[in-house]
Structure formats: structure tokens, C-alpha cells
Amino acid sequence: MKVAIVDYNSGNISSVINSFREVAKDKVNIEVTSDLKKIESSDKVVLPGQGSFKSCVDALNKISGLTETLNEFAIINKKPLLGICVGLQMFADIGYEETETKGLGWISGKVSKMNNQNGKYKLPHIGWNQISIVKDSKIFKDIENNSHMYFVHSYEFIPKDKNVISATTDYSSNIVCSVEKENIFGTQFHPEKSDKIGLKIINNFIIL
Amino acid sequence: MLKNRIIPCLDVKKGRVVKGINFVDLKDAGDPVEQAKIYSEGGADEICFLDITASNENRDIIYDVVKKTSKKCFVPLTVGGGIKSIEDIRKLLNCGADKVSINTAAVQDSKIVKDSSQKFGSQCIVVAIDAKNNGDMWEIYTHGGRNRTGIDAIKFAKKMEESGAGELLVTSMDRDGTQVGYDIDLMSKISSKVNIPVIASGGVGNLDHLVDGIKLGKASAVLAASIFHYGKHSIKQAKEYLDSKGIPVRI
Numbered sequence A: 001m002k003v004a005i006v007d008y009n010s011g012n013i014s015s016v017i018n019s020f021r022e023v024a025k026d027k028v029n030i031e032v033t034s035d036l037k038k039i040e041s042s043d044k045v046v047l048p049g050q051g052s053f054k055s056c057v058d059a060l061n062k063i064s065g066l067t068e069t070l071n072e073f074a075i076i077n078k079k080p081l082l083g084i085c086v087g088l089q090m091f092a093d094i095g096y097e098e099t100e101t102k103g104l105g106w107i108s109g110k111v112s113k114m115n116n117q118n119g120k121y122k123l124p125h126i127g128w129n130q131i132s133i134v135k136d137s138k139i140f141k142d143i144e145n146n147s148h149m150y151f152v153h154s155y156e157f158i159p160k161d162k163n164v165i166s167a168t169t170d171y172s173s174n175i176v177c178s179v180e181k182e183n184i185f186g187t188q189f190h191p192e193k194s195d196k197i198g199l200k201i202i203n204n205f206i207i208l
Numbered sequence B: 001m002l003k004n005r006i007i008p009c010l011d012v013k014k015g016r017v018v019k020g021i022n023f024v025d026l027k028d029a030g031d032p033v034e035q036a037k038i039y040s041e042g043g044a045d046e047i048c049f050l051d052i053t054a055s056n057e058n059r060d061i062i063y064d065v066v067k068k069t070s071k072k073c074f075v076p077l078t079v080g081g082g083i084k085s086i087e088d089i090r091k092l093l094n095c096g097a098d099k100v101s102i103n104t105a106a107v108q109d110s111k112i113v114k115d116s117s118q119k120f121g122s123q124c125i126v127v128a129i130d131a132k133n134n135g136d137m138w139e140i141y142t143h144g145g146r147n148r149t150g151i152d153a154i155k156f157a158k159k160m161e162e163s164g165a166g167e168l169l170v171t172s173m174d175r176d177g178t179q180v181g182y183d184i185d186l187m188s189k190i191s192s193k194v195n196i197p198v199i200a201s202g203g204v205g206n207l208d209h210l211v212d213g214i215k216l217g218k219a220s221a222v223l224a225a226s227i228f229h230y231g232k233h234s235i236k237q238a239k240e241y242l243d244s245k246g247i248p249v250r251i
Helices: A014-024 A036-041 A053-062 A066-076 A195-206 B032-041 B060-070 B086-095 B104-108 B111-120 B153-163 B184-193 B207-215 B235-244
Strands: A002-006 A029-033 A044-047 A081-084 A109-113 A125-133 A148-153 A155-159 A165-170 A174-181 A184-187 B005-013 B016-021 B024-030 B047-051 B077-080 B099-102 B125-133 B138-142 B147-152 B167-172 B198-201 B221-224
Touching: A002 A014, A002 A036, A014 A029, A014 A195, A014 B060, A014 B086, A029 A036, A036 A066, A044 A066, A044 A195, A053 A066, A066 A081, A125 A174, A148 A195, A155 A174, B005 B032, B005 B198, B005 B235, B016 B032, B024 B032, B032 B047, B032 B060, B047 B060, B060 B077, B060 B086, B077 B125, B086 B099, B086 B111, B099 B104, B099 B111, B104 B111, B104 B138, B104 B153, B111 B125, B111 B153, B125 B153, B125 B184, B138 B153, B147 B153, B153 B167, B153 B184, B167 B184, B184 B198, B184 B207, B207 B221, B207 B235
Parallel strands: A002 A029, A002 A044, A044 A081, A081 A184, B005 B047, B005 B221, B047 B077, B077 B099, B099 B125, B125 B167, B167 B198, B198 B221
Antiparallel strands: A109 A155, A125 A148, A125 A165, A165 A174, A174 A184, B005 B016, B016 B024, B125 B138, B138 B147
16 A cells, blocks of 8 residues: 655645654555656545645646546546645645645535635634534544644635535634545644644545 | 634753753753644643854754654644744754744844745644743843844734744743743733734743633743743643633633
């Protein structure tokens, strides 16, 4: 079993790497790479993402052939892929951070700034919030409803088809914080920073 | 519902944890990696390291400490102290820090906040504000509290938000190490002025001070050192106490 964490200069991915290595121990090979062949040949892919929607999309596009390879991996070959934070947001058709930017278009919808209700809510939404699980998702196996996860974001993914939503969280409004569409998984929160319960989600993805 | 965070802060000097009274008279309280692990297992919502190593030749030790800690600690880790450049930030993030806290360099030139938040994202840029009440205003101090700047802390807080800071870590220099409680006025004034989260710091001596920091100071998170280090209270006790006072915490 080989899990590839895509290293495309999307900001700080050390915590993602550390958490996957901690969970994988010696059983699973965790490869941190931007090499297209290595991504193609892996069993699962993790797509992290920090910073703005635009900076992440730009960084993906900078590596020639990477979006095509990811597309083939997730959409054509239907192999499991987990997007974290902006990694999840990029599943959308379009994002509005900085400027209008085209996403991967894997899950139809948009990424826009959270409504802070005229300053009533601070942004970024930083800290531990409870997730409300709305659909059985394979990555939530043995995860209790209302578990706490660590969030840090100012933008939210609004998918067109609400059936893809696997969990939401309450902040300034009801925020989509996890999606599952066939083989594609995404979390807005950071499982790599969400203590033991977060590591469990990572484990659930690894053993899929 | 978003929970208020409790953040134990470890002052680290040459790779060892120390904590001072009013920034002097340091005592040794152990190994930072072990301490961070104990705190994260005990329910700390984040861990903060403040590197107070003065000399440049020992600066690299902190990178090693961060590297080791981030392999054992799966809650967010913030590292501050002596950050002067984008390169310093990059190195800390690469070692596994999730956020960096910038103090003197941000006061000297806000460009570092602007540039680093654009490069790495606001989510990892915390600006640390050390302020002292001088009668007319809360004045910013730099270099670990040694140099006064004549800058108004509240105006500066707003400027840092506009420059791209994701959070503000506000320390009252008057209260730090005194254990008489946060400077509530300072915290609430800054918190009302900005739309980013404020972490209150400086002066915690008991659990009621944590409650006050959140309820009266309007802080999103409370940072403390000595009350946790010397076993006076555990993180768990602190959380249960906050919970009993109606403050939402992760338990």
C-alpha cells in the first residue's frame, strides 16, 4: 500500500506528513511527492492545501501535468483521494478568494468568503468546533457525532448537490466541513491537527 | 459551536523550558518535547513555544525542538521569539510549526506580516503584541519587553489585522509574571477593535483569570504558563472550571 501526499508548494505540509507517518507506522508507505509517475502508481492520494484558493490552484498548475494526473487518478480511475482544507475547496468549480479562480471542478459548487454577520463572528474561523455528521462516510467510521475538530479558514465550500455533504459545523452559519462523493473525500478541518480523533480519520482513509 | 481555546505556553531557552517572573529570574521546568506531549495529551487546544534564546549561535536549537515536538504532538503548535525574516518563518514551518508568532520584526516593519501572510497564508501568522499602560495609552514594547516604541497598541492591532495577521497574541507587560490576572481593559479594547481572534496573555494566577479573559476580555483563546507548569492546575481542571462557568470548551 502506498499513499502519496502531493507536495506542490501549497504552504506548510509538515503536519500532514507527520500525522500520516504516525498513523502509517511501518505498515503503509507514505510518499511525499510531486512526481507524476509516483502519484499515478500510488493507491491513495492526499491533497493538502494552505493559503488562498488562488495560490493553491496556481501552485497546482505550475507543475506541468499535475492536474491531469490527479484528474485521471480521482475521476477516471476512481481511486481514493482526500483533500484537506484548501485541498477540499479546490474540488469546486470556482473560488472567489483574491480573485475569481477556476477550481478542479470535481464536485460542482463554489468557494466563497464566510458571512461574518457584520463583524459578529471573527474570521478566520480558528479553533475547535464540533462536527455534525449528516451522512455515513467511510472516513467517519467509529467517529462519534459532535466530535471536535480543529478549523482554520475564512472561506467555505458550497456544493450544489447537498448529497455530497458528510458533515457540517456551526459557526456564523452552517458550514460544510466534510464531503464524500464516491471515491473523493474532503475535510475543511485539519484531521492532522485534531488530536487522536483526527488521527483516527486519517487511519480510516488509509485503511479504505 | 466554536470553543474557546486554552493554550499553555512554554518559554524555551537553548532547548530547555524556562519561565520567568517579569521576564527575568528564570527557572528550569524541563524538556519542551516531553512537556508539549503531556499538554497535548492532557487536552491542551494548542501549544505555544516562545524561544527566548538570546544569542544567535544557539538559535538553531529551536528548529530541532520544533521538529521533535511536531512528530509527537497532533494539536497546533505555534512558535515565536526572534523571528526576523520570511526565511525564519519558512524554516519553522518546515520543521513542523503550524503557526509562527512575530513580535519585534512586525513592529519594525509591517511588511513582514503582509509578505508572510501572502506567502504562507494568514492562518499561520500570529502577531504578538507586548504592551504596557503608560497612563495615556497602551504602549508597545519590543525585544522581550526591553525597548519602548511610542506606538499605540490598539492602533497597531488594527494595522496588523489589515496587514494580514490571522490572530493577535496580546500580552500585558504590566501583568506578565504577576499572577494577578489579565489586563482586561487592554484585551477587550483590542478584541472589540479587530475582527480576528485575540489570544490573551500575561498575568494568569488562577482559573478565574482564564474565565475573565474570555468573558470580560472577549478573548477567543487564553494563554498561560506558570499555573500549568508547576502543577498548580491541569489543563483538564482548567477546562472543567471554564465549562462550569458556561464557557464553551473542548472536553
